[in-house]
Amino acid sequence: MKLEFHPEAEQEFIAAAFRYETEVPGLGQRFYAEINAATAVLLQYPDIGSPIEDDLRKFLLEQFPLRS
16 A cells, blocks of 8 residues: 655645744654654554545544644
8 A cells, every 4th residue: 555645735744843843842753753653554554543535534643733
């Protein structure tokens, strides 16, 4: 299976990582690692998450976004 981010989602991911890193040094790297871990799970178990459409599922991260 191939993982592909929509171009707008990829831009949003990069912007979020940058914002987290700007706010707290190291947090952007943790966010990036969390996304990589989540994508690894999604590639291993593609049917995980809640179905939204025939070929689209919703999968939420536990640590991000951070809550104050």
